Amino acid sequence: MKLKVTRLKCGGFIFGLHLNHTMADGFGIAQFIKATAEIARGAFAPSILPVWQRALLTARDPPRITFRHYEYDQVVDTKSTLIPVNNMIDQLFFFSHLQISTLRKTLPAHLHDCSSFEVFAAYVWRLRTIALQFKPEEEVRFLCVVNIRSKIDIPLGYYGNAVVVPAVITTVAKLCGNPLGYAIDLIRKAKAKATAEYIKSMVDLMVIKGRPCLTTVGSFIMSDLTRIGFENMDFGWEKAIFGGPITGGSGIIRGVTSFCISFMNRNGEKGIVVSLCLPPPAMGRFREIFYTSLDEVDSHMQTLLSAL
Incomplete structure (x- = not known):
């Protein structure tokens, strides 16, 4: 793990952290940063003590796979659905809560209670797939990173990886x-898969199949970091303006993983930033489609407001 603090000419600070993901997940990283911030502000010890206990997530005896785990399918790239990793571009895209709310109003009644993450993730997944110009008959996967701390008995201070990444499959034409x-x-179906039994099945799969990698062919992985609290970290310099990964596409294969991060833009609008x-x-196609579709959302929003 590496830490770096950079003081800017304006008086602000950048706190940077680089570590191996096998040590901690997003929740664990946030816990570590919060503990560091508390000590920096003069605390004798962090409010939540770290818990190691790596044996918490061990396989059953005997191990048994009780679910189909599409996220670990070994798919051969025969139709150019594997993204080339050379000369990639990173960019952050902002979507306000008001825009998300407006988009939610256009959905069928049974989806009016869907979360902001579900709306935004679906929106980005579709636009990204269009921008990559996959063939209509090709299969694509959405892998949803799900925190399992509320689903099985894990101590509060546990900072190791406590996530599963259930997947759903469709075709480009259908999506x-x-x-x-x-x-x-x-x-929603992907998120609903993450039951206690699914978690145990995934851990057992790691033993039976020798820790296979997540499939990357036609895959898009999205992790919701909006509830972790990166933006509330305070080292004594007030709360952060921005907190979260600075680039998209980090992970097993660059370009496959994106993060949703809470953010307030320069106009004071709260919303979500996605790293891509x-x-x-x-990226050029995505940028054009994204901002064109945002204009349509804003236009619809103005129509709704004028009707009030």
């Missing part, structure tokens, strides 16, 4: 040809 609600339904990493041509 891009159906309304946004189709993608949201799929993402794509090849230059795809």
Whole structure:
């Protein structure tokens, strides 16, 4: 692990952290940063003591796989759905809570209670797939990073990886040809898979199949960091303006993983920032589609406001 603090000419600070993901997940990293901030402000010890206990998530005896784990399918890239990792571009895209709320109002009634993450993840997944220009018949996967701390008995201070990444599969034609609600339904199904038994099955799969890597062919992984509290970290310099990964696409294969991060823009609007990493041509297409569709959302929002 590496730490770096940079003092800016304006008087602000950048606190940077680099570590191996096998040590901690996003929740654990936030716990570590919070503990560091508390000690920096004069605390004798962190408010939440760290818990190691790596034996918490061990396989059953005998191990048994009781679910189909699409996220670990060993898929051969035969139709160019594996993103080239050379010369990639990183960019952050902002979506206000008001825009998300407006988009939610366009959904079928059974989806009006969907979360901001579900709306935004579905929105980005579709646009990203369009931008990458996959063939209509190709399969694509959405892998949803789910925190399992509330699903099984894990101590409060445990900072190791406590996530599963259930996947759903569809085709490019279905994802891009159906309304946004189709993608949201799929993402909800992925999240719903993360039961206690699913978690045990995944741990057992690691033993039986020798720790396979997540499939990357046609895959998009999204992690919701909006509830972790990176933006509330305070080292004595007041709360952070921004907190979270600075680039998209980090992980097993660059360009596959994105993060949703809480953010307030320069106009004081609260919302979500998503980090994205794509090849230059795809990023150009995504940028154009994203901002064009945002204009449509804003136009719809003004129509709704004028009707009040």
